[in-house]
Amino acid sequence: MKGTVGELGEFGLIRELTSRLTTTQAVELGPGDDAAVVSAPDRRVVASTDVLLEGRHFRRDWSTAYDVGRKAAAQNLADIAAMGAVPTALLLGLIVPCELPVTWPMELMDGIHDECRVAGAAVVGGDVVRGEKITVSITALGDLRNHEPVTRAGAGSGDVVAVTGWLGWSAAGHAVLSRGFRSPRAFVEAHRRPEPPYHAGPAAAGLGATAMTDVSDGLVADLLHIAEASKVRINLHSAAFDIPSQMSDIGQAVGVDPMRWVLNGGEDHAMVATFPSDVKLPARWRVIGEVLNASAAPRVTVDGAPWDPAGYDHFAGTGVGEGVGRGRGRAG
Incomplete structure (x- = not known):
């Protein structure tokens, strides 16, 4: 036309x-x-x-x-x-x-x-x-199909934190595009067209997920929303994350630690949820941390140490990942 x-x-x-x-x-x-x-x-x-x-x-x-x-x-x-x-x-x-x-x-x-x-x-x-x-x-x-909604406020001490879907791929693709390149294509396409695991949300509710969100603003930033709503501390294990070799190559080429993309990148819309520790999770879910009592303010740590959530804020104009204004909070 x-x-x-x-x-x-x-x-x-x-x-x-x-x-x-x-x-x-x-x-x-x-x-x-x-x-x-x-x-x-x-x-x-x-x-x-x-x-x-x-x-x-x-x-x-x-x-x-x-x-x-x-x-x-x-x-x-x-x-x-x-x-x-x-x-x-x-x-x-x-x-x-x-x-x-x-x-x-x-x-x-x-x-x-x-x-x-x-x-x-x-x-x-x-x-x-x-x-x-x-x-x-x-x-x-x-x-909801007769299930209760899974909010951010239900995580409890002793729960495990698990994720399904891509992490860091969109942010790596953004880094490639921002430097005028179009490959590796898989990462560029991940930025252009995210592939959320839609089925995993209702499935997690059926498995007894206590809290859940999609990773839009960055894993640590979105888990911080859960930590604050649930009044807990969430600790992640860096060894639980597998970084693809091509992502490491991109990070080396642009001078960025790819772990920052995994933990702060956002826009992959993976599903991250907390579950009771005795729940048997399907293979597509990967346990990446645990929920602990908050001794002070709710927060997210990585290997027990503080990690800057660096989520995007439209009005502050700061963040990691989408240079043209990436993140957004859930309104709904």
Whole structure:
């Protein structure tokens, strides 16, 4: 399709975007009316929202529109899974300039749609608005399926800390891209399109997880949220982390200890949770530490020593990993 968003017009753009969508059994009424209707068998709805701003959360010279769509959907759907819920639906708010080629929002929607299919959800509606800078706003919904939500506040002394998914890959990919390279491709792709282990969230709830979050702002920073909410200390074991040889090579080339990417990088959206020590965890979960009583303020240590969480703060403008404004807290 040729032309610009302005030439296509608001309703033409909406028509083209919605024509690319499919549905799921959870959707009773999809796009096309004043609002969508999504079934909620549990009678409770888990909700999370997020905003991505061009130049702060993504760069068009680094990522395609399809990449941005996959990433925007993934980081919201991961929040749903991190509550122990199953993702069901997603709503899109999109601000675009009139001169933007119409192929860009089409490819964005393809990425969002494909990531929703991975998670078992569907896009059920949204809105488009004219603006000076591309802004993507996502609201994701989920169903607890009669489980209690797994919050950040349930970790207790004696629990083990375990993780499933990638750690440090997105941050390593960012380091590669920021120096003008496009390989090793696996790390670059991890930054462009994270692959959250959606299934692991509800599965962890079924196993009896006491607290859980996805790793969006960095492992230590996100575990600090759990430590503060649960009023405990969390100690991690550096020997529990396997650093791929290619990540070590990237770290050596750019002068960064790859352990910093693993512990502070974020944006891989791995699932990290605490479990009672007697729970038999599946092989995909790796125990990386333990929960201890907090003798003073809640904190996270590595091998018993303090470690700077270095999570991204939008208003402080500091952090490790995404140089264009990486981290975000869960709102939902």
